[in-house]
Amino acid sequence: MTSTTDIVAKLWGLCNVLRDDGVTFNEYVTELTYLLFLKMMSEVRDPQGGLREERLPDGYRWGKLAKLEGVEQLDYYKRLLLDLGKPEVKDNLIRSIFTDAQTRLRKPTNLKALTSNIDQLDWFSAREEGLGNLYEGLLEKNAADKKSGAGQYFTPRPLIDCIVRLMKPQAGETVQDPAAGTAGFLVAADRYIKDQTDDLYKLPEAKAYFQRHSAFVGGELVPDTHRLCLMNLLLHGIEGGVDNIDTLSPDGEGLPKADLILTNPPFGTKKGGGRPTRSDFSVTADTSNKQLAFVEHIVRALNPGGRAAVVVPDNVLFEDNTGRRLRTWLMDLCNLHTILRLPTGIFYAQGVKTNVLFFQRGKRDKGNTKAVWVYDMRANMPAFGKTRPLTVAEFADFEAAYGSDPNGGAKRKEQGEDGRWRCFNREAITGRNDNLDIAWLRDTEAEAEETLTEPEDIAAAIIGHLKAALEEIEALSEELEPDSVGEAVAIAEAAE
Structure with a gap:
């Protein structure tokens, strides 16, 4: 265009x-x-x-x-x-x-x-x-500009489109993003459905009305970002649906149950070390770790049989105590069938290591995860940044391995210890104390970062590593001395 x-x-x-x-x-x-x-x-x-x-x-x-x-x-x-x-x-x-x-x-x-x-x-x-x-295009341009700072955790369009293609949103489903940002996931889901329905003209009028007015829901905390979100939805023919709320507050309990949740929640801890104030939270009620709390929201917000794809940082996969309890709870209530280990450098904060969790809410509350397939797109990958942006082509092999079933039920073939695609049964994961930070290929991330040439990319990588380290220290401090976390976070934010 x-x-x-x-x-x-x-x-x-x-x-x-x-x-x-x-x-x-x-x-x-x-x-x-x-x-x-x-x-x-x-x-x-x-x-x-x-x-x-x-x-x-x-x-x-x-x-x-x-x-x-x-x-x-x-x-x-x-x-x-x-x-x-x-x-x-x-x-x-x-x-x-x-x-x-x-x-x-x-x-x-x-x-x-x-x-x-x-x-x-x-x-x-x-x-x-x-x-x-x-x-x-204007929102993406803003996110790509390092000086604006808007792209720190901006979800790249190729990644959004990959996730939407795999999850296959359908007309008549309620699609939720509890941390909507500027509505990138919701707009992409809408586009996918319109491509399948001739811009909704193949649908009966009642279903078409539902798609325009009720199909897409969510929350966004920041008022200015919420404003951009509503305009983006409106210009794509979607009437609102995203509220200016803190999803981790009681307002989040009011979001409609969803058939599909697509989201990239904010990373880090709540300001001042505050905990979620949701009456329905139990697993993460005592943590200020936002990404853990958002995972609990997503599981609770899914209808039985509903599916989700969520971007999370590495610590969700390996953190002990609350993190481990959350993973065990998640694998009981849901079929966590796939984890995609994303390469570094695709977010503005280059040091942030991320993954995509794909899971389906079970119709019962026990033993839903039998095995987890892991695709390692991080090891031995080139450095992504200003000089090498992420493209749709990078996801082709993963999409082929994932298969055509949104819920991971397609026939899959292991690639062995030398490949990127492996399966780990529930017993093997239990033997790891439910640690899902699974890597078997030699990770050349450090070597890749040495190839960064743009000063802005190098600076972003350094800042990202420092922030990631600070968040891990905060999480550890919270587990050891919960009462002192608020003070520690406040001091860290003041230092910034």
Whole structure:
């Protein structure tokens, strides 16, 4: 999509205008989102053919904003952002996108430069290729820019698409992401379903309505990220579904049960060493380790027979005490059939070692995991980074080994000690004290990192290793002296 790529590049170039007005890298996309939302609303038709712009109150639309000049335009823009987030706005989605919205722009000339440049973009081509694709491209551009910091744990699109292809979301299923970010997993699942149903036209109207309004649910903690998430969903024809909540609080208990959960939860500990406040949590109720707590949420949120694919750091696989209890509980309640050991360097924080857990919720609560298949995509892999980005092709061998059954039931063939694909029965895992950090190939990660040449990649690798080490120390401290963890975390955060 050459036109979309060109438009994304031009939009990102407008960030220089924002920087001149004191807007930081972290605020770039949020600031552009307000303006792009108004412009795109004037360009998009909804599935029923009505202009989306009609959802905005009269007098709060792009046409009026773009015509104004100078201080009058800036004052009108500030008032527009404030008013669209007020309770009296009847459209819930519009109100959610603009809740607490405010501009960082101070110079009228810069606002005029932005509105003029946005108006001059090739919106005909953008409409043809999909405004949702354009917006996703902007989010990905932001994540790829080291200075923005947005990509620290940004899930690469090739990985998202691989997971979605394997999990095969179906029309009529409820799909949840409890840590939705900018909705990358939900949008990819929606795209997969639309490809199977001729953009939902093959579905009866009631099912099509469900797909647009109820199929995709989740939570996102950070307000600005939630704003980007809602806009991304809207531009792909999905009406909301993701709430601005802390999933590890009682609000998370209210998320609908799911047939499929796809997610990359945040890593690390809750600020101040706080524990989850969920009344339904038992295994992780006493830990501040977010990734362990999210795994408990995912298991509890699945319908019987429901399936999940979740990105987790290595310590979920090997941590003792709470970690071990969680793994044993998970393998009892679910069929944990597959673990993908991901290569290092695919996330901005290069030192973070990650995996994807694929499992299915059992219809009974005991003995669901009989064996775990492990694919090692980490050992003897090249260094991924700015000079060698992750591509779809990297996952081809894993997808072939995984097979066509989303729940790991396809016929599989072991590759032996010299291959990347091996099976470990439940007895063998029990003999490891339920430690799932299983590696048998010589790991050349250190050698690979020596090949990093970009200063930004090298710095990111160093920072990532330090953060990973700090998190492991915090987890160990929590097990030894639970009462002192909050103070230790606070000191560490203050040091940052």
